[in-house]
Every structure is written in C-alpha cells, then in structure tokens.
Amino acid sequence: MKKSIWVVAHHQVTDIKPVTFELLNMADALARQIDATVNTLLMGPSVAALSSQLIGLCDNVYIFEDPMLEEYHYETYQQIFIKMAERYRPDILIVSSILRGTDCFPRLAAHFGAHYVAGCLDLSYQPEEELIAYHQAVYEGRAILEGAFRLDRMAVIMTRPHVFAPSMERKRKETKVSLLEISLSPIEFLTRRVSSIKNVAISLGEALVVVAGGRGMQGAGGFKLLWELARRLHGAVGATKAAVDAGWCEHRYQVGQTGSLISPEIYIACGISGSIHHLAGIQGAKTVIAINEDPNAPIFKRADYGIVGNVFEIIPELITEIDSL
Amino acid sequence: MRIIVCIKQVPDVEAEFHFKPDYPGIEVEKMSMIINPGDEVAIEGALRLKSIYPETEVILLSLGPPSARETLEYGLSLGADRAFLIVNDSYTFGQPFRTAHILAGAIRELGFDIILFGYRAVDDRLHFVGPAVAEFLELPHITGVTFMKVFKGINKCEAHQEVPKGINILECPYPAVFTVKRGLFAPRYPSMADRLAAKEKGIETFPLEKFWDEKTAKRYPVLAGMRFSIAETVRTERKVQWADAKKIAGILKKYKARTPMTESALDKGSGEEI
Numbered sequence: 001m002k003k004s005i006w007v008v009a010h011h012q013v014t015d016i017k018p019v020t021f022e023l024l025n026m027a028d029a030l031a032r033q034i035d036a037t038v039n040t041l042l043m044g045p046s047v048a049a050l051s052s053q054l055i056g057l058c059d060n061v062y063i064f065e066d067p068m069l070e071e072y073h074y075e076t077y078q079q080i081f082i083k084m085a086e087r088y089r090p091d092i093l094i095v096s097s098i099l100r101g102t103d104c105f106p107r108l109a110a111h112f113g114a115h116y117v118a119g120c121l122d123l124s125y126q127p128e129e130e131l132i133a134y135h136q137a138v139y140e141g142r143a144i145l146e147g148a149f150r151l152d153r154m155a156v157i158m159t160r161p162h163v164f165a166p167s168m169e170r171k172r173k174e175t176k177v178s179l180l181e182i183s184l185s186p187i188e189f190l191t192r193r194v195s196s197i198k199n200v201a202i203s204l205g206e207a208l209v210v211v212a213g214g215r216g217m218q219g220a221g222g223f224k225l226l227w228e229l230a231r232r233l234h235g236a237v238g239a240t241k242a243a244v245d246a247g248w249c250e251h252r253y254q255v256g257q258t259g260s261l262i263s264p265e266i267y268i269a270c271g272i273s274g275s276i277h278h279l280a281g282i283q284g285a286k287t288v289i290a291i292n293e294d295p296n297a298p299i300f301k302r303a304d305y306g307i308v309g310n311v312f313e314i315i316p317e318l319i320t321e322i323d324s325l
Numbered sequence: 326m327r328i329i330v331c332i333k334q335v336p337d338v339e340a341e342f343h344f345k346p347d348y349p350g351i352e353v354e355k356m357s358m359i360i361n362p363g364d365e366v367a368i369e370g371a372l373r374l375k376s377i378y379p380e381t382e383v384i385l386l387s388l389g390p391p392s393a394r395e396t397l398e399y400g401l402s403l404g405a406d407r408a409f410l411i412v413n414d415s416y417t418f419g420q421p422f423r424t425a426h427i428l429a430g431a432i433r434e435l436g437f438d439i440i441l442f443g444y445r446a447v448d449d450r451l452h453f454v455g456p457a458v459a460e461f462l463e464l465p466h467i468t469g470v471t472f473m474k475v476f477k478g479i480n481k482c483e484a485h486q487e488v489p490k491g492i493n494i495l496e497c498p499y500p501a502v503f504t505v506k507r508g509l510f511a512p513r514y515p516s517m518a519d520r521l522a523a524k525e526k527g528i529e530t531f532p533l534e535k536f537w538d539e540k541t542a543k544r545y546p547v548l549a550g551m552r553f554s555i556a557e558t559v560r561t562e563r564k565v566q567w568a569d570a571k572k573i574a575g576i577l578k579k580y581k582a583r584t585p586m587t588e589s590a591l592d593k594g595s596g597e598e599i
Contacts, residue, residue: 116546
C-alpha cells in the first residue's frame with residue numbers, strides 16, 4: 001500500500017498560517033522520495049472554507065469541525081489523533097512545534113509507541129538502508145544530531161518553524177477534500193482553563209524578525225526601546241541570559257542557554273557581545289544584524305551587517321528611518 | 326501529600342563543550358555534569374508546596390549512572406526528603422521511551438500525589454518524558470508550568486501554564502503530572518550546612534531490571550543511528566558588512582508592519598484563549 005504522510009494545518013480566523021506551507025513543502029519533498037500521499041488535516045470549530053487555500057498542495061484535505069475545538073485541550077487532540085491514526089494509519093505525522101505541539105504530541109507518541117522527533121530541522125530518505133533521516137539541534141544548540149529510523153511504525157515529527165522554505169507552488173493536479181471520518185465521544189475534561197493572560201501579540205518562535213538585547217541595553221528601560229523597534233516590524237523581543245538574569249525581562253524571552261532556540265529570518269542583536277552559548281540559540285537565523293559599541297565584539301564575526309555605535313543612539317535612529325520608509 | 330520530582334544529570338552546556346561525532350555527541354567524562362536546569366526549578370516548585378503543606382514529602386527520582394548520586398545529593402541539600410537512583414550503566418541521551426517507562430515503573434512503586442518534571446532536558450530537548458509518564462500512568466498533565474497551587478481539601482491543582490503568547494491558568498484534580506518552567510520559582514542555593522546534611526540523608530537505589538527488560542524494550546521504537554556535528558552558527562564565521570541605520574532600515578523594509586502593533590497588544594489583559 002502507498003505510504004501516507006499527514007500534515008496538521010495551522011490556521012487563524014481567515015487564513016492558513018504560513019508554517020503550514022513549510023510543513024507541506026517538507027512533506028511533499030519526502031513523499032516524492034518514498035512514494036507517499038500527502039494529506040492535510042484541517043481541524044477547528046469552523047474551518048471548511050479554508051480548504052480552498054490548500055488545493056494543489058497535497059493529495060487530500062481532511063476536514064474535522066467540532067465546537068469542542070473552540071478551545072485547545074490536549075484531551076480533545078489526543079482523542080482526535082488516536083481515532084484518526086486508527087482509522088487512516090498514517091505512516092508519518094508532521095506538526096509544527098509552535099502552538100501546542102510539545103503539549104499533546106509527546107503524549108500521542110507515547111500512546112502509540114511511535115517514533116518521535118522533536119525540533120526537526122529536515123527530513124530525507126536514505127534508500128540504500130531504507131531509513132528516514134532527520135536533523136535536530138541538541139545540547140542547547142551547540143550540536144546537531146543526525147538521527148535515522150525505519151518506517152516500521154508510525155512516526156510523529158515536530159518541526160521547528162522557519163527552517164523549511166514554505167512553498168505555494170501548486171504541484172498537484174488534484175486535491176480531494178473530504179470530511180475526516182471519525183466521531184468524537186464526549187470528554188469529561190480533567191484539565192480546565194480558568195483564564196488567560198495575553199502578553200505578546202507574536203511569539204518568539206513564530207516571529208520572522210526578532211529584536212534581541214543583551215547587557216548593553218543596561219536595564220529594563222533599554223528593553224522598552226527594543227519593543228518600540230519590534231512592534232514596527234511585527235517582530236518579537238528576545239534577550240540574552242545575562243539580561244534575563246539581571247531581571248530586565250522575563251525568562252520566556254530568553255534565547256539560547258536554557259531559553260528558546262529560534263530561526264528567524266532577521267535577528268537584530270542589540271548590545272549583545274555574542275557568546276557562543278547565545279549564538280547557539282539562533283541556529284538558522286538567515287540574516288544577523290548586530291549593533292554594538294565595541295567593534296571587536298565577537299557578535300560581529302557572526303553577523304551579516306554591523307553597526308558600531310551606542311544602541312541608545314542607533315536604535316532611535318533606526319526607528320526614525322523605518323518610520324520614514 | 327507525596328510529591329515526586331524526576332531529575333536528570335546532564336552535561337553543563339555552558340561550561341567547556343567537549344564534542345565528539347559519535348553517540349552521545351559529547352565526551353561525557355570530560356564534561357562538567359549538573360542537574361538539568363529545568364529540574365532544579367521543579368524541585369523549587371515542590372519545596373514551595375512543602376512550605377505551605379509541611380507534612381508533604383518531597384521525593385527525588387533519577388535514572389542515571391552512579392555519578393547521578395551527586396545530582397540527587399544536591400537536590401537533597403535544597404530540602405528534598407528522600408532520593409532514589411535507578412542505577413544505569415552510563416549517561417543516556419535520546420532514549421525517551423525507555424526513560425519514561427522506567428520512571429513510570431518506579432513512580433508506581435513509590436506512590437504519589439503530584440509528579441513534577443523540568444519542562445525539557447537541555448541535552449536531547451525532546452519535551453517527551455513528562456507527558457509520556459502521564460500517559461503511561463493514565464494521569465492528566467499540564468506542561469510549561471511557571472507557578473502552581475494545590476488545594477488539598479478539594480483535591481485540586483491550579484497551574485499557570487506558559488504558552489508562546491502568554492499564560493493560561495488551568496486547573497485539574499490530582500494525582501497529576503506537571504512539567505515546570507522557570508518563572509516564579511527561582512531555584513535556591515544550598516548552604517554548606519545543607520550540603521553536609523544532605524550527605525547524611527543518603528541515596529536509596531532501585532535496580533534497573535526491576536522496571537526494564539528486553540521484552541519491554543521491544544514495544545518501543547529505537548533509532549537506527551545517531552551522528553553528531555557542531556552547529557553551524559557556532560562553527561561558521563560570517564563576513565560582516567558595516568552599515569548605518571539607513572541601510573539597515575532598507576533591509577528591514579519588507580518586514581515593516583502596515584500597522585505597527587499597538588502598545589496594548591503588548592499589554593497584559595483579555596481573557597481570550599491564546
């Protein structure tokens with residue numbers, strides 16, 4: 001039987017999120033190597049209309065609508081994916097680690113005893129040994145693991161956003177849209193959301209532009225300046241461990257060294273000297289821009305563009321320039 | 326109330342890094358070994374609960390080589406009551422099913438009300454073992470917890486879960502599994518006296534065979550191979566092009582937000598789901 005690769009679509013109200021096109025591109029490349037179908041699972045309280053955005057990008061779109069999906073619950077996801085896997089027997093399930101990947105998919109893999117890959121950077125097929133190979137950043141980004149597994153059971157793969165080029169090329173002549181043939185049983189939720197506090201409009205992992213600060217920002221006040229720059233670029237703010245330890249911003253903003261590993265398109269390092277530990281956190285950043293007073297700061301050896309100068313003068317200047325564009 | 330905190334001894338990735346291309350990617354004997362930073366936060370979380378419910382027993386559990394005794398002893402010096410080591414031959418990396426299965430077995434043996442893990446290990450970064458143990462023990466789980474409360478009378482926990490855009494406040498009955506992230510729980514440091522007292526407490530052990538055999542191993546997936554390389558950002562220098570604000574603004578042009586996010590988008594507020 002033909003193998004099948006499943007991708008879980010990410011979406012917001014009226015759009016399929018770009019990360020979905022990354023996952024589909026990744027799935028398509030692998031599907032060609034192992035002769036598999038590419039299937040997209042589109043799930044939410046009301047998502048059917050979004051399926052048109054997936055035509056030509058995969059063989060099948062499966063829609064699953066349920067009011068229970070209004071709110072995220074790992075318990076709902078667990079039931080949907082268990083039933084989906086039992087009904088359709090996917091060989092590979094690819095999801096993005098953003099949103100709630102690390103909350104529900106480890107548990108799903110544990111349930112099935114499935115191959116489990118987290119922080120996946122790429123997937124390829126090695127025909128001579130019939131293995132699926134992947135790369136993953138380990139040791140807080142200091143090293144890269146190349147792992148390989150046999151497709152002897154289902155594989156659950158969580159990928160890091162922005163590492164694979166999104167493709168909108170409609171390579172497939174036909175895409176069949178159908179409803180996912182499963183029915184949910186009522187769930188007595190054990191975990192229940194009481195309330196939420198929203199802190200940022202865009203998350204560090206998801207942002208294409210990350211404006212990060214280090215010791216050179218001199219305090220929480222300095223970070224306000226970074227927010228000013230970030231919000232003009234629809235970006236997120238990041239911080240070095242030193243800045244977090246100094247209490248200038250919360251740990252959630254930390255990049256590298258027990259913080260996040262990120263791969264933005266643009267990384268703007270402000271007042272960051274550029275220790276190896278920090279740089280390990282921006283593996284895969286496409287363009288690195290550094291602003292630092294010290295022309296000998298190690299960050300300039302890892303930057304594509306550099307400005308030597310005082311961050312408190314350069315950043316306001318940069319903001320003025322962007323506003324005048 | 327009995328809280329079990331699962332901890333792992335990991336290489337200190339911020340100390341000198343001794344790379345090797347073969348499994349496990351580092352020269353373990355040359356690396357300085359520490360408690361996984363997230364697990365230290367989990368211990369702190371347990372101790373905060375103990376400070377509210379003093380009759381609570383905080384038990385540390387680790388699967389690791391004999392050297393992991395040091396890590397358990399460190400945990401005892403912070404204030405944990407007992408520590409158990411499931412003795413493994415060597416440091417392990419990336420064997421999440423084996424680890425989760427063995428820990429679940431030992432946890433069942435010990436008995437529990439609350440089980441805490443660090444949110445992730447800094448070495449293999451899989452985020453797997455906590456939720457997997459919850460699955461094996463058929464318990465609810467909450468991941469990425471930065472703060473929690475226990476309401477003993479009504480058998481309920483409330484947890485602040487950090488998600489990419491903010492915090493969700495969740496509740497669940499216990500027994501339950503939580504993976505803990507650095508947030509409101511800043512780990513404490515032990516005094517010299519605490520260190521000495523920890524040595525007195527001693528480490529109890531479980532033999533690995535009690536929870537793991539070849540037949541069990543067959544149930545779980547294994548990797549066909551692992552190779553390691555040094556990460557590119559660390560390895561490769563880039564050629565910097567000196568610029569001014571005007572030039573940089575030009576590079577950033579395509580990212581310029583049509584409507585900049587408002588201040589309020591950054592503010593705390595709203596009860597909407599995130």
